[in-house]
Amino acid sequence: MVPAFLRLAAHPLRWRLLTELAASDYRVRELTDLVGEPQNLISYHLRLLRDGGLVAARRSSFDGRDTYYHLDLDRCAGALAETGAALHPALRPPTPTPVTGRVLFACTGNSARSPVAEALLRHHTGGQVEVTSAGSNPKPQIDPHAAKALREHYGIDIADRRPRPLEDIDRFDHVITLCDKVREVLRDRPVIHWSIPEPDQATVDRVIAEIDTRVRYLIPVLTEVRP
16 A cells, blocks of 8 residues: 555645745745645645645734644654655665754744744754844743743753844844744745744643754754855
8 A cells, every 4th residue: 555645745736835844834825826826726735735644734923814834844754754664674764964054043032932942953963053043022031931841851941041132134044933923024034934833831841842843853954055
């Protein structure tokens, strides 16, 4: 029997959608522009990918009428490994080697999502990547719930860090926005977008786990653009 991942991903348009969503989160109208197909067709194939567990959707925190779609990287990684193993045990995907680069994580307050992403990328690369974070409207201090959860689950302490304002963006090789509001602030700039809700005490563990997953899958695609 053909593995489920192959049945879903082998369709040319679905593969194109997966490829685009591997790079950034997008809304339906943006995917329509990127792939040059009508919105009803895009929506139909997105529904199949959602039903198959490869793609998820989340309402925009900037405009609740919008929905951002994103690739479930852990599910895709597992499906790819199973697909390769179904053909031959030796065909599991190799572990990629991280490279260096300059990375900026941005959100509105720079108090939870972006400093967590900064700390996790530095942690997972052993400091190989130059990384910082900033906010379009930075808050006075780091969110205590985010700091506590990061310390408890990963042994990383960011409690003494102070939120920073967005500035000197051009010096970074990769700008990654983690909230829908700051993506609108940087709408004229090329960015990778992760549509992640602002955590509260009840959701902070789940949000940090999602950021950690995205950071781990970001590492293989980082490239050193500038000398």
